[in-house]
Amino acid sequence: MIQMRYILSILFYALTCSALALSRRAPTAGQLSQVTDFGDNPTNVGFYIYVPQNLASNPAIIVAIHYCTGTAQAYYTGSPYAQYAETHGFIVIYPESPYDGTCWDVSSQSTLTNGGGGNSNSIANMVTWTIDQYGADASRVYVTGTSSGAMMTNVMAATYPNLFTAGIAYAGVSAGCFYSEDNGEAWWNSTCSQGQSITTPEHWAQIAEAMNPGYDGDRPKMQIYHGSEDATLDPQNYYETCKQWVGVFGYNYDSPQEVQNDTPVANWDKTIWGPNVEGILANGVGHNIQIQGEEDLKWFGFTS
Numbered sequence: 590m591i592q593m594r595y596i597l598s599i600l601f602y603a604l605t606c607s608a609l610a611l612s613r614r615a616p617t618a619g620q621l622s623q624v625t626d627f628g629d630n631p632t633n634v635g636f637y638i639y640v641p642q643n644l645a646s647n648p649a650i651i652v653a654i655h656y657c658t659g660t661a662q663a664y665y666t667g668s669p670y671a672q673y674a675e676t677h678g679f680i681v682i683y684p685e686s687p688y689d690g691t692c693w694d695v696s697s698q699s700t701l702t703n704g705g706g707g708n709s710n711s712i713a714n715m716v717t718w719t720i721d722q723y724g725a726d727a728s729r730v731y732v733t734g735t736s737s738g739a740m741m742t743n744v745m746a747a748t749y750p751n752l753f754t755a756g757i758a759y760a761g762v763s764a765g766c767f768y769s770e771d772n773g774e775a776w777w778n779s780t781c782s783q784g785q786s787i788t789t790p791e792h793w794a795q796i797a798e799a800m801n802p803g804y805d806g807d808r809p810k811m812q813i814y815h816g817s818e819d820a821t822l823d824p825q826n827y828y829e830t831c832k833q834w835v836g837v838f839g840y841n842y843d844s845p846q847e848v849q850n851d852t853p854v855a856n857w858d859k860t861i862w863g864p865n866v867e868g869i870l871a872n873g874v875g876h877n878i879q880i881q882g883e884e885d886l887k888w889f890g891f892t893s
Contacts, residue, residue, distance in 0.1 A: 615722075618642045619675075621665045621683070627718035632694065634711035635685030637661035638719065639671045645678025647726045650719055651889065652682045652712065652753075654734030654741045657692040661685040664738070669882035677891045679729075680719060684712050686737075695740040695762075696769040696776045703748045703801040708741065713749045731889045732809070733757040736822070736876065740767060743830060746809045747797040753809040755889055760815055760878050762786075762826040763833040765796040784823025793829065794836030808837060810865035812888050814881070816874030824870070831860070831868040838865045853884045 616622030619642040627636055651674075655664035661683035665671055670681045686693050686708070693708055694700045700707025720727050732753050734742040739761025746756045747764035766781040780786055798804070811834040815827030835842045840862040849859040856872045867888075871878055886892045 631706040633687045637683040639681040641674040649679040649729035652732040654738030656736035692737045693741040695767045709748045735759040747800040750808040755810045757812045763830040784825025790832040790836030790842045793833035813868045816871045819876045821876040834866045
């Protein structure tokens with residue numbers, strides 16, 4: 590009887606270890622996979638990852654952040670990054686909001702602070718886990734997103750500038766524009782959304798830089814897209830976001846280097862302030878602006 594109990598206990602231990610190993614197994618190449626054990630996750634943000642079958646050695650990483658009402662799965666299927674990953678060998682991280690309505694917390698002091706324990710902290714930890722797990726190239730990590738995901742893109746670039754080389758925001762607002770003094774998570778800020786938060790490039794730059802005080806290293810170059818007819822996030826937010834990054838890089842907002850009409854799409858206008866900041870105003874387009882995948886690859890340096 591004692592021997593039988595010993596055998597059963599050994600079998601139970603083996604089955605438990607096997608189940609644990611399965612729950613922590615590596616993501617399946619060529620499929621959207623969930624990662625549940627990647628270190629500190631203070632706000633319970635979901636972590637989904639796409640590792641291509643054609644994984645490059647020392648691969649790059651793109652963090653692709655969904656919109657309100659969206660999910661990691663929706664952004665995986667609705668954006669072109671996973672398909673491009675097979676061609677260029679990079680990894681795509683798809684964070685998923687933990688809140689009802691699936692907007693991102695771009696309002697609380699915790700998420701607007703480097704290491705503050707908010708959503709931005711969780712996403713940053715996904716990046717460092719992926720770099721360690723796959724030997725990814727830490728000098729080629731990029732971030733992009735749409736709507737609430739674009740807001741978080743700007744927040745990630747401000748709070749963790751050391752992690753990212755470049756960012757692209759589609760229809761968002763400047764980092765800190767949705768700040769809530771009540772420290773609320775995923776709150777809506779009507780003053781900002783209606784385009785009433787207007788200030789100088791220098792002030793916007795101070796807001797971004799205060800999210801990681803003392804940081805004096807390189808910052809990600811930023812590309813900002815917005816529709817001129819956006820009724821959800823007023824087009825004024827396009828100008829304020831451009832001001833923020835122009836201020837961060839010390840360009841003259843009133844004297845851009847170049848304005849290109851009908852670029853990259855007919856009736857869209859690209860304003861170039863310098864090599865690190867570009868804004869694209871999509872004339873006649875509302876909030877549902879289309880991702881310009883081939884242009885994204887150029888900005889991120891995968892194509893020329």
